[in-house]
Each structure stands twice: as structure tokens, then as C-alpha cells.
Amino acid sequence: MVNVGEILLNLWNNSGFAAISAGFLDGGWQNLVMLAISCVLLYLAIVKKFEPLLLTGIAFGCLLTNLPGAGLYHQELWDQFMAHEIGYGTVLLEGGLLDIFYIGVKTSLYPCLIFMGVGAMTDFGPLLSNPKSLLLGAAAQLGVFVAFFAARASGFFTALEAAAIGIIGGADGPTAIFLTSQLAPHLLGAIAVAAYSYMALIPLIQPPIMNWMTTPEQRKIKMVQTRTVSKTEKIIFPIVVTLFVALLLPDTAPLIGCLMLGNLFKETGVTDRLSDTVQNALMNIVTILLSTAVGATMVGSNFLTAQTLLIVILGVIAFGLSTVGGLLGGLVMWKLTGGKVNPLIGSAGVSAVPMAARVSNTVGQKNNPSNFLLMHAMGPNVAGVIGSAIAAGFLLSIFGG
């Protein structure tokens, strides 16, 4: 005779509810808090539209990983992996679904494929027509290095963790994930959430800084149209960038290589099918895997720490200072060109394509409705992608070995 009571009792004992209630004081409360956080993130993604394509996956990954007993993600396996006690084979054999997703993050596969998609969607024409705008992409990396220094000086983070936190200032999600997964994988969830949240908040973070650092007269400056760039130039550019940047900093080769390969697919005119796949199908598939895997790293015991709070604070400092750096660069160019450059385009150097360029355009139009800065801001904007990849490559070459 089947013992219904015993079956029901077993079902209860195997349930997540029993796991939470039995181990409430021993980490169970953390699971509940993380489930609540995942719901808040889902709200921000769905209702407030904060980077919904990524934050929805991150939030749901966080929800899945904090379900007790589900066994989708095993932090202990990755701790062993980091200690070189096990390899990917063991993770594949013993890991859950999200562990398998996470292999793509750990191997840097997803960030690089996302960069390929970004490259296929990027028009480097504005940058080629005005190469000086590249300098703004470099100036806007100020926040990366100040935040790195501040994180290390705080004494709460090792140099590797500080480098991973600093890259939030690059305002580039794939680069932040790429570097963090190499240097401080235990901080991946907090850094990814901070980076993507601040990128979504760029229209709120940047305008007050832009208005504070520039005068109304400077914001009204109309920039003249730059020269037309030939198709051949656009085809040669990704090859030249790959050669120069990867030879200068070989650690940037995966990111820059994929970014430029994607761009080459777009510009050749003979690989339209590949360009279309990279921009749409591949990008969407990788976004699903990347976001869910990053969310899976938000395990309560790792995430609910004072460090996470500090990362959030340092992240906004990094973002703000990168904007300041870009604007300072813009002001220098304004001075050197005798007022021909609108300094507002400097803030677009923080990467975050194309949101930051749109913000430059919007702030410019608020002061002069007939001012269209978008194309001029796109130059520094895409230069910021290259700049943040170089910054990541530098930090990886110093701390990655």
C-alpha cells in the first residue's frame, strides 16, 4: 500500500520552501532577499525599461540561482575551478544548466560575440571623417582609472577587484563582463548590474554634469558637417585598428578583434548575410545566454555584502568622472579650435553606444533647437568603445598574468 503521507512528507522535505525554512538563519534569508532583489530588477527592466534586453535576463538568472534545491548554479564548483582543482569537464558533468551557460562567460565567449554584434551595428564613418574625436574617447576613460585607484585606496578591495570595478567607468557592458570574469569573477553579478543600470541611467546622470561644466553659449555651438568617407576607407579601418591596437596591447585582441570583424562584415558589402546574422540572431541568442549566466552569479552569500554597496557607489563615481573626463577633453578641443567644437560631444566618449551620443544631441538641442550634434557625437561615442577596450587590455595585461 502506498504511504501517501510519507510521499507528501518527502515532497515537502525536497521542496525549496522546506530548504528556506529549515536553513533560514543559515543562508535561507539571503535567498529570500535575493528573490526580492530579482523581482525589483525585473520591475526596473519591464516597467521602467532599464536596459530591458539585458536586465530581464540578469534578473531572471538571479531568481533561478537563488531557488534553493533547484541546483541550476553551483558556486562551490566555480570556487574549485578558480582554485584549479577541477576543469570545465567536471563543470559539464556535475553542473546545472546555468553552470553550463556560465562557461561562455568564463571563457569570454559571450562578451566577444556581443562585441562582434556591436561592431556589425556600428558606423565608424563619423570617427573617420573627424579622427580628432578619437581623443575624446580616450579622455572619457578618466573614471576607469580614478575608480580603480579609489577602490584600491579604500582598502576593501584587492588590486584585481579594483581593476574590475574601475572598468564600470568604461560604460561598456561586454568589456566590464570580459574583464571581471578574468580578474574578479566573484564580483561579476554586482559589477554587471551596476554597469548596465548606470548605462540605462545615462540620460539622468550626464545632463547635470554637462550643464555644470559648460556655458549656454558653448552648448549652442553648431558644428560643421564633416567630409564624406569612402567605402574603401570604411573597409580598411577595421583591419588597421585590429593590427594597431592588438599589436600594442595583445590582451585586447579578443574584444577588438571581434568588434572589428563584426564591422568588417558590415562594411565589405559581400557578407551581408553574416552581418545580418551577427547583428540580429547571434546577438539575441548570446544576449539571452550572457544575461542569464551573469544573473546566475548573484548568489546571496556573494551578493549581499558591503562590497556590493561600495561597488554601486564606486560605479556611479566612475561613470560621473568618465563624463567629466570627456567634457574636459571637449573643452580643450573647443579652446584649441577657436570655438568650432561643441564641448558637449565629449560626454559621448564614455561609450554606451548610442545612448551617450543621443544625450549630447538632446542637451545641445535644449539650448539651441536647430543644433543637431548626433552625428558629431557618434565619433567620440564609438571611439569610447575602442578606448574602454584599450583600458581593459591595459588592466588585464597588468593584473591578468
Added chain:
Amino acid sequence: MENISVLDAGILALLGYAVVFFGIILLMVVVMVMGKIFVSIENKKKADLPTPAPVAAAAAPAAAPTAPGSAGELKLHDVEPKTAAMLMAIVADKMGKPLNELRFISIKEVK
């Protein structure tokens, strides 16, 4: 390198920022040289084009077609009236000004 001092962190931060500038300046120089080469090739191509016959040059330039319905001032160059109307509406909307307060002189497709 995991536990570097604060001073070392400061030095590395400055060095890192300098390296980013160095890399970008190097790239900028290459892009500028590349641009100069392409512009000179383009100019050479233009110069090599056969000059039009003197008769054609002497002929008075034909007036561009005037857009029907527009106060007689607007010149359209390779632009459909429907597209021109749409562009004017977008510009007026973006500028936040009524269309009848704006004066469009010509609309030309930039190729």
C-alpha cells in the same frame, strides 16, 4: 600584483590613462594619414574627369524645379515632394516651431 600599495595603484592609474591616450593617438595618426591619402586620391579622380564642353559651360544653369504648393521659394533637388513635406514636418516638430514660421530655401539629397 594583488596587494599593491596605494601609491603603486596611483602610478598604475596614471600610467593606464597615459597608455589609453598613447594607443588612441597612434590610431588617430594612422586614421588621419589614411584619410589624407583617400582625399588626395578622390581629388585626383575629380581632376582627371573630362571638363565639360565650353558650350555647355556657357549655357545658363537650368532652374531647379520648384515644389508645387510652397510659396514659390523652395527648391527641390532630387527630392520627391512627399519626402520634402515629411522632412519639413520633422524639422518643425524637432524645433518645436509651427511650420508656417519656418522658411525652407532648398532641400537636396546628400549622396
